[in-house]
Amino acid sequence: MAKSYDVIIIGAGPAGMTAALYASRANLSVLLLDRGIYGGQMNNTAAIENYPGFKSVLGPDLAKDMYDSATQFGAEYAYGSVESVEDQGAVKVVKTDSDTFETKAIVIGTGSEYRKLGVPGEDTYGGRGVSYCAVCDGAFFKNKHVVVIGGGDSAIEEGSYLTQLASKVTVIHRRDQLRAQQILQDRAFANPKMEFVWNSNVTEIVGDDKKVTAVKVNNNKTGEDSEIAVDGVFIYVGINPITKPFGNLGITDENGWIITNDHMETKVPGIFAVGDVRKKDLRQVATAVGEGGTAGQGVYNYITALGDQVKN
Numbered sequence: 001m002a003k004s005y006d007v008i009i010i011g012a013g014p015a016g017m018t019a020a021l022y023a024s025r026a027n028l029s030v031l032l033l034d035r036g037i038y039g040g041q042m043n044n045t046a047a048i049e050n051y052p053g054f055k056s057v058l059g060p061d062l063a064k065d066m067y068d069s070a071t072q073f074g075a076e077y078a079y080g081s082v083e084s085v086e087d088q089g090a091v092k093v094v095k096t097d098s099d100t101f102e103t104k105a106i107v108i109g110t111g112s113e114y115r116k117l118g119v120p121g122e123d124t125y126g127g128r129g130v131s132y133c134a135v136c137d138g139a140f141f142k143n144k145h146v147v148v149i150g151g152g153d154s155a156i157e158e159g160s161y162l163t164q165l166a167s168k169v170t171v172i173h174r175r176d177q178l179r180a181q182q183i184l185q186d187r188a189f190a191n192p193k194m195e196f197v198w199n200s201n202v203t204e205i206v207g208d209d210k211k212v213t214a215v216k217v218n219n220n221k222t223g224e225d226s227e228i229a230v231d232g233v234f235i236y237v238g239i240n241p242i243t244k245p246f247g248n249l250g251i252t253d254e255n256g257w258i259i260t261n262d263h264m265e266t267k268v269p270g271i272f273a274v275g276d277v278r279k280k281d282l283r284q285v286a287t288a289v290g291e292g293g294t295a296g297q298g299v300y301n302y303i304t305a306l307g308d309q310v311k312n
């Protein structure tokens, strides 16, 4: 028989872990599922300095503290890659690669993953100079020249982090203005190890039989092509939602982001969504935990109302 819970939370990032804390503290039985280690994108972040209570905290350290907090009232944590969710009304079935569970409610907090640039050489040199994680791979580029592609918070924050290791970090951006928060821009412009190539698209990542050696760049204003010699390429050109297992529920927009109301409810009763996977403007640890709390309480209200319906 399938093991059953009051609520299954899919994704153990800051949003999912906070939902687990609230739901278990409300005495619900909770399973927190993740296909990897708890913490989500926090694990790829060196210093978080916009989460209240900490002037600056290492992402993995905050993840561990949140996990301890989330599981203190009995929430169970398990590895599992969710493959499908079936809504049968008051009961929902969650299938992972190895198990089947039944639950009254679901909170989806699966987050997002970095988008690929989609140029020749990107896949060929994956793990051989091409990376999407400065914290994971930065140490391979000590005293070397790396490029960062993109102009958002990720590109500028991770680019700044890389200057602690690399000899030079060249940011290649397709416009002449960054999208990143002003404080990140100010720091980057003041950093002597950071250089900027504006109005430019990387058209190919080239290398030898071992590793990346250069990127080909096209200036989209002048049409001029050039080649920049590099040892590493860090790609931060946006994110995609991780919502493939939920495609059958009809809860996403045309780009796959999950639509909820202010209570974190999707249009399917008993299915909530929190954190980066939601269609929204601001993706931060601070916003994720607020949404997790709202959903944890919302699940409690939903299950209480379900019980009342059964009694009546």
Ligand code: NAP
Binding pocket: 050, 117, 149, 150, 151, 152, 153, 154, 155, 157, 173, 174, 175, 178, 179, 201, 236, 237, 238, 239, 281, 282, 283, 284
């Ligand atoms: P993002 O904000 O979507 O920025 C993506 C960047 O890549 C943009 O500058 C965009 O250029 C560029 N880009 C997109 N497609 C491209 C292509 N095909 N070729 C070249 N460049 C391309 O993504 P993100 O920086 O990963 O951030 C994702 C979310 O996480 C955001 O909400 C962000 O605020 C949040 N975040 C926050 C922090 C923090 O608060 N410290 C840190 C990291 C991420 P255009 O500007 O021209 O569109």
